[in-house]
Amino acid sequence: MTTPPTRRVVVAPSLLAADFGRLREEVGSVTQAGADWLHFDVMDGHFVPNMSFGPLVLQALRPHSTLPFDVHLMITPVDPFVTAFAEAGADHILFHPEAGPHPHRTLQLIRSLGKKSGLALSPGTPIESIAWLLELADIVLVMSVNPGFGGQRFLASQLPKIAALRRMIDAGGRQIALAVDGGIAPETAAQVVVAGADTLIAGTAVFGTADRSAAIDALRGGSPQTGTLACRA
Numbered sequence: 355m356t357t358p359p360t361r362r363v364v365v366a367p368s369l370l371a372a373d374f375g376r377l378r379e380e381v382g383s384v385t386q387a388g389a390d391w392l393h394f395d396v397m398d399g400h401f402v403p404n405m406s407f408g409p410l411v412l413q414a415l416r417p418h419s420t421l422p423f424d425v426h427l428m429i430t431p432v433d434p435f436v437t438a439f440a441e442a443g444a445d446h447i448l449f450h451p452e453a454g455p456h457p458h459r460t461l462q463l464i465r466s467l468g469k470k471s472g473l474a475l476s477p478g479t480p481i482e483s484i485a486w487l488l489e490l491a492d493i494v495l496v497m498s499v500n501p502g503f504g505g506q507r508f509l510a511s512q513l514p515k516i517a518a519l520r521r522m523i524d525a526g527g528r529q530i531a532l533a534v535d536g537g538i539a540p541e542t543a544a545q546v547v548v549a550g551a552d553t554l555i556a557g558t559a560v561f562g563t564a565d566r567s568a569a570i571d572a573l574r575g576g577s578p579q580t581g582t583l584a585c586r587a
């Protein structure tokens with residue numbers, strides 16, 4: 355049996371847990387601290403029972419970081435807002451497939467704008483629902499809490515789902531990032547990486563600590579370069 359090649363776990367701090375009165379400084383802090391992407395949780399008070407921010411906030415922050423902006427849309431409808439987020443500076447646009455009648459078309463729209471496309475799965479959404487969408491997806495995000503709020507407890511029930519998605523992605527032979535979002539801290543990060551995730555979204559575990567660099571390293575498994583949790587390439 356050969357050992358699979360490894361690469362570093364991607365860490366994307368979620369700005370939902372940042373100090374909204376100092377967003378520019380918060381973005382600078384995690385950019386300096388070694389974050390790989392910045393995760394933006396967009397909520398409409400309709401698809402989820404909370405509201406956050408829209409494209410104008412992305413646009414205002416865009417000059418203050420060179421990191422990819424990973425935009426998690428928790429909104430319905432999705433399609434009328436995709437172009438606005440793309441123009442505001444999003445690099446990745448993710449949405450929930452149940453938020454619109456034609457998720458395949460939404461993926462086409464995101465790709466047509468030159469952006470990476472992603473699908474977000476709520477805890478109750480089965481992986482089979484996206485089997486015929488993977489051909490157009492660059493990222494699949496498994497939510498390990500119900501969408502709408504930061505600081506919730508990690509749902510271990512999602513671990514077998516992550517493992518099943520890993521198998522589905524590998525079977526298709528596609529380069530698709532497998533992200534996990536919700537309740538990610540060093541201990542749960544280790545669990546989801548073992549299950550097959552390669553990308554960690556974390557709000558409270560990064561912005562809730564003063565030393566963001568140490569927090570990001572801890573999510574990667576202790577090492578800023580490789581990490582003991584290095585996942586499969």
Ligand code: DX5
Pocket residue numbers: 368370371393395426499500501502503504505506535536537538555556557558559
């Ligand atoms: C929840 C959001 C998550 C959330 C994660 O709807 O999608 O990105 O901000 O926050 P923590 O890491 O605090 O669970």
Ligand code: ZN
Pocket residue numbers: 368393394395426535555
């Ligand atoms: Zn999110």
